[in-house]
Amino acid sequence: MREKPVQKQVFSRFLKERGQRFTKERSAILEKTMSRNGHFDPETLYIEIRKAGAKASRASVYRTISLLCECGLIEQVRKTEHGTVYERSFGHEHHDHMLCIGCGSAIEFYSDKLERLQEDLCRQQGFQGTTHTLEIRGYCRKCQKKKKQT
Amino acid sequence: MREKPVQKQVFSRFLKERGQRFTKERSAILEKTMSRNGHFDPETLYIEIRKAGAKASRASVYRTISLLCECGLIEQVRKTEHGTVYERSFGHEHHDHMLCIGCGSAIEFYSDKLERLQEDLCRQQGFQGTTHTLEIRGYCRKCQKKKKQT
DNA sequence: ATTGTAATTGAGACTCATTATCAATTAAAC
DNA sequence: GTTTAATTGATAATGAGTCTCAATTACAAT
Structure with missing residues (x-):
């Protein structure tokens, strides 16, 4: 999987502006998020991250997804009975x-x-x-x- | 509030077809549902029903809402972080x-x-x-x- | 590099909408 | 009226998402 430095820049700038930190947990979550093509939900993302050997708690996944929404890198697609569905919006035109x-x-x-x-x-x-x-x-x-x- | 016998007929027929019963609880929930004009959620409906003196448990409200959706008298509008929003669809054109x-x-x-x-x-x-x-x-x-x- | 400090993390408790359980009740067919 | 399977409701359970708080850590300043 290629690096995506642009997105890291966007995110870390966004954080810095708000006096927040770019931690390794956030970095790992960002990466997994950006490598995804279709729709995803927080729990699936969490499991994938654990499988990949990265360390990030469920709480951090939820917290980071929230931040990624705020800075426009991902967006909520819909809410279902099984939870909220998101998708990458960076480099992904509106549809x-x-x-x-x-x-x-x-x-x-x-x-x-x-x-x-x-x-x-x-x-x-x-x-x-x-x-x-x-x-x-x-x-x-x-x-x-x-x-x-x- | 005027009676709405058509909707009762629709619902009781729907139930009969499936070997289900038209109970007073279901009747009370149907009535409150049909007297509503805007959007509503199950909890609000439940509270209104209790206030009106009718007897129906929260569980029955949820169960009946489900049935009313299936038979097309109401429909889901959206899911929010505070729960599911419904609206009457009977006598209410698509919009x-x-x-x-x-x-x-x-x-x-x-x-x-x-x-x-x-x-x-x-x-x-x-x-x-x-x-x-x-x-x-x-x-x-x-x-x-x-x-x-x- | 070290230190100071406020942001962050994670485990688990908690919330809140919704669903399942099950003994007691009841609609409705006979 | 009897019968019987559907229904009810109190309460337990579930599950997504959030909160708590002590321990950790990024990072700016020295």
Whole structure:
């Protein structure tokens, strides 16, 4: 796994500005977070970190995830009955999701039309929109086939 | 508060089909649910029911909310750090929400363009979409003013 | 390098929403 | 009315996430 010094810089600057420290625990969590491609939840991240031999407690994982959200390196995707799902946002353009009811898989997509629509809608309502999340639920290709077979 | 016999019929039929019973607890919870206009969470509903003098335990409230979701009379709006938020869907057309970061208030809106956009997006991805949720976060009129004053 | 000091860590206690348990109750079919 | 399986509710259990606090440590100043 290649180093990602840019992200370390972003994070350590963010911390320094607030008089906070860039510890090895935070560094390990940052690294594992940034090496992840898809969605993840704190517990899974914690287990991966332990497996990788790094030392960081569950508490630190939660605390660091919080910080990473604040400085914009990751963001919350959604809350589920099994906990909160996050994803890397650094080097990962804004997008929305389609979520398969059948298998839980997620498709990412981006739509310029949607971005413009958000602006229109906000104008109509006198609302100052900053971000949005669109989640489309349904069936992915695979699960559509499975359904036909039954 | 007027009676809403249609919803009772829907619910009791739904239950009968599944060999389940239409108890007074379920009836009380249904009624309180249907008399609500905005968003609500299970705990608030439970407290209201107790205040109204009806008898239903917290456990029954949770269990019945689950049933009401299954039969389509209410639906989950979102999960927050303070629990799950629901809203009546019976006699309440589909819509999406703008959520104020400042005060937590919610604006409901409906957009035909958005509905058509969902269809387009799904076609593009070979996804069979059934429902969606669009949540736009930002500042409502009041909170925009407050921010200016500071 | 050493020191001083405030930030951080981690183990475990705690919170709070939600679910499971199970004996007692009850709807509703006969 | 009897029967019987579904339901209820008090309470225990679960599980994600947060808090506590003594021990540790980053880091700025000397």
